[in-house]
Amino acid sequence: MPKAKESVLEINLGNLAHNYRYLRSKLDKEVKFMSVVKAHAYGSDSVVIAQKLQELGTDYFAVAYVEEGVRLRENGITLPILVLHPQFHNFEEIIEHCLEPNIYSEKILRTFIEIAEKQKQKNYPVHIKLNTGLNRLGFDQPELDTVFELISGTGSLKVASIFSHLAASEDWKEREFTLGQIDLFRKMAWQLVENLGYEPLLHICNTSGVINYPKAAFTMVRSGIGLYGYGNDENVDPYLKPVGTLKTIISQKRNLEKGATVGYNRVFKVEKPSVIATLPIGHADGINRIYGKQKAGVFVNGKYAPIIGNVCMDIIMVDVTDIDCDEGDEVIVFGGPQHPVDFAEAGGTISYELITGIQRRVTRKVIPE
Known part of the structure; x- marks a missing residue:
């Protein structure tokens, strides 16, 4: 599957079909x-x-x-x-x-x-x-x-x-x-x-x-x-498959020395030499400020990268110090290695609010069954 070149919500119709059939299997045919x-x-x-x-x-x-x-x-x-x-x-x-x-x-x-x-x-x-x-x-x-x-x-x-x-x-x-x-x-x-x-x-x-x-x-x-x-139950969720996967990319990497600060209000202070990645997605896209300050994170090349500082309108910054990555690499916000429920709960909210809040300026890409 081609990698993301921008912020994109992939809509997997195969997963939709799986969920529909699973739920129907719980019911009498009539x-x-x-x-x-x-x-x-x-x-x-x-x-x-x-x-x-x-x-x-x-x-x-x-x-x-x-x-x-x-x-x-x-x-x-x-x-x-x-x-x-x-x-x-x-x-x-x-x-x-x-x-x-x-x-x-x-x-x-x-x-x-x-x-x-x-x-x-x-x-x-x-x-x-x-x-x-x-x-x-x-x-x-x-x-x-x-x-x-x-x-x-x-x-x-x-x-x-x-x-x-x-x-x-x-x-x-x-x-x-x-x-x-x-x-x-x-x-x-x-x-x-x-x-x-x-x-x-x-x-x-x-x-x-x-x-x-x-x-x-x-x-x-x-x-x-x-x-x-989403089954609203940790015992049911494994039988269902999230339809949406939110992806973005690394726009820029930056090396920072100890003592540098990141983002608005300087709420994150670098405690050791670090590498920061900037991603083109923010609260105007539905990734709200509740996910900032290391409460939630994303996956870069299969590894977890916490969101640092305040979430900006169009941008988030993540710590990729220990991750082998480059500008243009794909980032998974939720879906794939990170269940959307886990991402939502990290920010103190529910999956409903997270997935319905992804704004229309995020490109939709349909993955057929």
Whole structure:
């Protein structure tokens, strides 16, 4: 494989396919699979990822906002797309592009019914979000009668799915709470189903739910982070393969004598003669200041090089004193010898924040299956 010539995020579609097949293997064959491709497919490339997942046989997609769904439609994605957090002003655009809104409040429901009726829609697919304890979006149990009354009072909508979101499915210490969420979801969902007279898809399991609570798969599951290679569990991570590998290069090497300082605010002081390498990547690319001051590091020719000093906007400096390297050599920030989870934890954050924060000015390179 050619070496990096700039800062680049490699997107490995073979790893994506591996993760998809692994997660599907945990489910009964009749359970449908919703692939979450919000936030540029967790920091990679939503179009490339969705096209591959459509080819692999996923049943549904989920995005956060309408513009994400429109981009998929404009690039050949024909499967149903759930918009998880639609806003009022987007409703006409949702219908125009055959997207499916999450209905999470009475005001959202009334407004969407009004627009759907004006456009003479019949049985337009919507998804009803139930709040079972995460307390972000969704209807509480006392609101379900109103939900049913509004939906039964119009022919413009049809419920495609009823769903909720687990708050701590990766944390076994919260098992009792999670089982309570699943039980409440079952009760609330069936309260709606019995009144509707038909059975929409039901889903509450996220990636950790798929792995830890497979009996709660109902008729569909949603997976985001697992598709990209992260299981939120050190026992599961070995079975998944990170889709993204972030690489850069050495721009310059510099020999420094004892007593010299490196970077802004002179926060790193050289204690012995050292060799420093400058890399063309910084907090404007998503490698934030939390990784500086030797908290995290990169791999240069297979050896660990700590990040020294403060992370700059476009540059980081690493200590390569004991590493045989030269200007132009490839550097692996995460992926390969360094799992992204380890890099994120070194900075005191989580893999979600790290991978979704890689900015668009970093070149994306697709590695086919």
